[in-house]
Amino acid sequence: MGAVSEAFQEAVMALFPDMCPDHLNELGTRFNFDHEQVIGHVIDQQDLGRQYPKWDKSAKRKRQEVSPVADGPAEKKMKFNSDPARLAGKDSLFLRTYKKAGKILLAAGFPQFYAQDIEDTLNKNGNLVYAAYKALEDNLQNKDGKPKLKLKPRPKANPLDSIFDQSTNEAERMADDEYRAAKAESQKRKEEELHLDRAKAQGLTADCGCCYDEFALDRMVHCNGEVLHWFCPLCAKTQAETQIGLSKYELSCMSTDQCHGGFSLEQRKLFLDEATTIALDRIEKEAVLRLAGIENLAKCPFCLYAAEYPSVQENKEFQCENPACGKRSCRLCDMETHIPKTCREARAEEGHSGRHRIEEAMSEAMIRKCNKCKTPFIKENGCNKMTCTAVGCRNVQCYVCSKSCDYAHFDDTTRGGKKGQCPLFDSVEQRHEDEVRAAELKAREQVAQENPNIDAEAFQFNFSERVKQDEERRKANNPAPAARRAPVVPLMPPDIRRPRLANGRFSLCIRG
Numbered sequence: 399m400g401a402v403s404e405a406f407q408e409a410v411m412a413l414f415p416d417m418c419p420d421h422l423n424e425l426g427t428r429f430n431f432d433h434e435q436v437i438g439h440v441i442d443q444q445d446l447g448r449q450y451p452k453w454d455k456s457a458k459r460k461r462q463e464v465s466p467v468a469d470g471p472a473e474k475k476m477k478f479n480s481d482p483a484r485l486a487g488k489d490s491l492f493l494r495t496y497k498k499a500g501k502i503l504l505a506a507g508f509p510q511f512y513a514q515d516i517e518d519t520l521n522k523n524g525n526l527v528y529a530a531y532k533a534l535e536d537n538l539q540n541k542d543g544k545p546k547l548k549l550k551p552r553p554k555a556n557p558l559d560s561i562f563d564q565s566t567n568e569a570e571r572m573a574d575d576e577y578r579a580a581k582a583e584s585q586k587r588k589e590e591e592l593h594l595d596r597a598k599a600q601g602l603t604a605d606c607g608c609c610y611d612e613f614a615l616d617r618m619v620h621c622n623g624e625v626l627h628w629f630c631p632l633c634a635k636t637q638a639e640t641q642i643g644l645s646k647y648e649l650s651c652m653s654t655d656q657c658h659g660g661f662s663l664e665q666r667k668l669f670l671d672e673a674t675t676i677a678l679d680r681i682e683k684e685a686v687l688r689l690a691g692i693e694n695l696a697k698c699p700f701c702l703y704a705a706e707y708p709s710v711q712e713n714k715e716f717q718c719e720n721p722a723c724g725k726r727s728c729r730l731c732d733m734e735t736h737i738p739k740t741c742r743e744a745r746a747e748e749g750h751s752g753r754h755r756i757e758e759a760m761s762e763a764m765i766r767k768c769n770k771c772k773t774p775f776i777k778e779n780g781c782n783k784m785t786c787t788a789v790g791c792r793n794v795q796c797y798v799c800s801k802s803c804d805y806a807h808f809d810d811t812t813r814g815g816k817k818g819q820c821p822l823f824d825s826v827e828q829r830h831e832d833e834v835r836a837a838e839l840k841a842r843e844q845v846a847q848e849n850p851n852i853d854a855e856a857f858q859f860n861f862s863e864r865v866k867q868d869e870e871r872r873k874a875n876n877p878a879p880a881a882r883r884a885p886v887v888p889l890m891p892p893d894i895r896r897p898r899l900a901n902g903r904f905s906l907c908i909r910g
Contacts, residue, residue: 531580621651623659763837
């Protein structure tokens with residue numbers, strides 16, 4: 399073993415810890431102690447069904463058994479995705495180590511594929527282990543039952559998928575985490591498919607009242623109306639997220655049967671995560687305070703605590719009495735108190751970068767606030783006559799100039815407006831782009847004047863080509879809509895029936 403350099407030995411044994419030391423010495427001599435060539439040679443030999451000699455089992459290094467489900471898929475879904483930009487900024491050594499570890503793990507997880515096909519799949523998926531695992535699995539589960547990639551005639555199980563369990567190398571740990579996340583998701587999905595098959599056999603399934611997909615009853619949630627209506631957790635959570643976007647907190651039954659029920663606390667726990675629950679609670683408490691009509695109401699910017707306070711001119715600070723918070727904040731900028739410094743002095747002292755100031759200016763240019771309740775909002779589509787959706791508000795204002803208005807405020811003469819006034823319809827994407835660009839140029843000029851010794855390139859934003867393509871595609875999909883006139887309603891509207899088909903879809907039948 400003395401003939402093998404220490405670095406060579408550590409590199410090879412890290413991947414093949416049970417390799418016979420004499421065989422390792424022989425391979426090192428043959429390949430001039432190049433660990434990359436040796437590792438590649440061993441993997442190629444395994445593809446041909448030839449295993450390397452191993453040392454006595456009693457001398458093997460003990461490895462901790464790790465369940466593939468231990469790291470649940472719910473945690474990994476937020477961390478990993480199929481965007482190659484995740485590897486941006488990593489140095490070449492990290493990328494080489496990450497890809498090498500990924501090939502070893504994928505070869506262990508998919509022994510039926512050849513090493514070259516695994517490497518090609520990695521390359522096609524941006525060298526991301528998580529995405530490559532999904533692609534290889536999809537290949538095995540092809541709709542016609544025949545994988546596109548060639549399979550080995552006699553694949554052998556490879557135990558090396560736990561080789562990086564105890565690794566301290568960042569690249570190897572990242573590859574291992576992605577591999578285990580994808581594997582756990584795959585296992586969870588297969589378990590759910592088997593569970594659904596068993597439920598179908600027992601007649602314990604129902605169609606979601608929103609998306610009409612079939613689910614096992616014990617995987618669904620229901621309203622608390624007189625007649626229970628069943629929904630899948632995804633549709634129920636989507637409704638909650640939509641309500642949050644509208645500054646609402648009520649979660650009503652989504653059935654088309656005019657059900658007035660909602661969702662009990664026990665049912666909400668089945669489809670709401672902690673962040674969504676906190677957001678709904680915050681909106682509800684703000685609505686209650688707004689409906690109470692308390693004058694001079696001040697709120698803590700860091701929690702839900704609120705109290706009556708004198709005007710800002712009399713007291714610029716707010717002391718939160720919530721035991722879990724207790725912060726003292728500035729009522730002018732909603733930051734932690736900085737008195738006697740002004741808000742501008744405090745922000746400069748905190749070291750806000752010029753780029754961050756530009757980003758804030760760009761965000762403020764796009765986000766509007768209700769003139770009445772100050773609820774922030776952004777328009778996605780439709781006309782420029784905006785109605786606040788916050789409970790107890792319903793203020794109407796113009797999206798262009800932010801003034802309270804009615805239809806006469808706009809340029810549509812058919813609705814009482816005059817030409818030359820704010821447009822009732824335009825491209826929201828183009829408007830956002832123009833306003834954000836103007837705010838960016840103004841903020842960039844101010845930052846440059848305040849920091850003459852800093853190169854202007856330090857304040858530039860570097861967007862990937864993919865982001866630019868997404869922006870162009872979104873703008874193309876949202877052209878300026880034509881002004882719409884009120885539709886002419888026929889005296890005898892047609893009787894429209896939408897009978898339900900067996901597959902959950904609808905057909906359209908019109909009887910005059």
